[in-house]
Amino acid sequence: MRRTSLAILFLLAGCQRAPTGSDAAASDSAPTSGLERAAIDSGAIADAARISPVGLYQHSHEAGRDALCVMPGKDGQFRFGLEAVFGEEPNCRGHGTARRAGDKLILSFKGGDRCIVVAQYDGDQVALPGVVDMACxxxxEGRGSLExxxxxRIASDAATALRARDRSGDPLCEAQ
Incomplete structure (x- = not known):
């Protein structure tokens, strides 16, 4: 019985194939369902892994405005600046470098606390997770949080991102 189980296990392991060609490229990014892959292949939906995150992302609401600018950087990375406003006093503000990892945008904030946020990126929106590191x-200020x-996205070009201002009128993304 034990030898039979072991033989079946080896047969199943031998049936698995290593990803090749486009399968290998797909396995490097986030896993997609067969339906999602078919929709991407047919052009019905965009492949977020191929859409540059450079641009301006902004959301206005009754308590203020949340804005994120993403600019081209060095060595395949990006630069970013963000501000989230929650009324008169509470707000969050930071800048740093970003890099892509499949359908994720990894935001590394500059500063002493080494805040890193892994955001979801779908080509049209950058969404921060519901829980972020305490270092962030x-x-x-106040009771604000990036969570x-x-x-x-409201623009897909670096020029618009560069013109973005925070609520005090200072540049959100600085020229380099």
Whole structure:
């Protein structure tokens, strides 16, 4: 019985194939369902892994405005600046470098606390997770938090991102 089970296990292991060609490229990014892959292949939906995150993302609401600018950087990375406003006083503000990882945008904030946020990126929006590292608390004043903040895309060019201003009129993304 034990030898039979072992033989079946080896047969099943031998049936698995290593990804090749386009399968290998797809396995490097986030896993997609067969239906999603078919929709991407047919052009019905965009492949977020191929859409540059450069641009301006902004959301206005009754308590203020949340804005994120993403600019081209060095060595395949990006630069970003963001501000999330939650009324008169509470807000979060920071800048740093970003890099792509499949359908994720990894935001590494500059500063002493080493805040890193892994945001969801679908080509049209950047959404921060519902829980962020405690090291990110230093980016916020009052009771503000980056948790769950989302930024819908409003422009796909670096020039618009460069013109973005925070609520005090200072550049959100600085020229380099």
């Amino acid at each position: 608390a230093g980016l916020c 769950g903040v989302s930024f819908p």
